[in-house]
Amino acid sequence: MMGKWHAYYASQAGALEGVGLVAIVDGRVAGSAIGYLVDASPPLGVVYYVAVREEFRGLMLGRILILSLEEVLDSARLYVATMQSGNKRSIRTFKSLCYKIYTWRELEEADEDLAEYIYRSTCSYEDDIVAVKGVLEEAKPSRGALEKARGIWEETCYKPWLLWRRRRAI
DSSP states (O other): OOOHHHHHHHHHHHHTTOEEEEEEETTEEEEEEEEEEEOSSSOEEEEEEEEEOGGGTTSSHHHHHHHHHHHHTTTOSEEEEEEOTTOHHHHHHHHHTTOEEEEHHHHHHHOHHHHHHHHHHHTOSSOOEEEEESOGGGOOOOHHHHHHHHHHIIIIIIHHHHHHHHHHHO
16 A cells, blocks of 8 residues: 555654554455654654555544554654645544644744754655644754654664665665
8 A cells, every 4th residue: 555665664663663453344454544652751653654545544543543553552642743734634534633734844933952853753755744633832842852763863864865876776
C-alpha cells in the first residue's frame, strides 16, 4: 500500500518501538497504520502512516486506525501527523478527530522549539502541514526532548536519506 521509500520509513517505526495496526475486512487487508511514541517531555504520539485501500475508503477505517493508534500511544501529551496540504481527504479525517491543522510557519511562530521537536520527530521531508491534537501551549519541549528528536532525525531520517542519495549518484 506504500512505495519503497515510504515503506523504508514505516519499517523504521519498529526501531522507535513503534506499533503497526492492520484493518481486516472480509478476510482482506483493508488498511494499516503505523505510529510511535517519542518518550520525552512532553511525550509525543506520532501518527506516522495511515493507508486505506481504495476499495475500502468511505468506511471510516482511517478514523478507526488513528483512534486505535491514539489508544495504544495513550501516554502521549500531543498527537501529531504530518501531510501535504493537497491531501484533502487526510485533512478532513484528522479535523473530524479534533486535530488542528497548522503550517510549519504557524507552529514556528507559536513555539520554535516545539516546531523543531515535531519536525525532527516525524521525519517530515515533503510534508508542509501538521495535524496536532492536544494543547500546544502546554507542550513546551525540554532540552532532553529536543536532543532525542535530533537523534531520531539523524539516525532514522537523515543518514538513510544520505545513503540513498549517494547510491543514486553512482
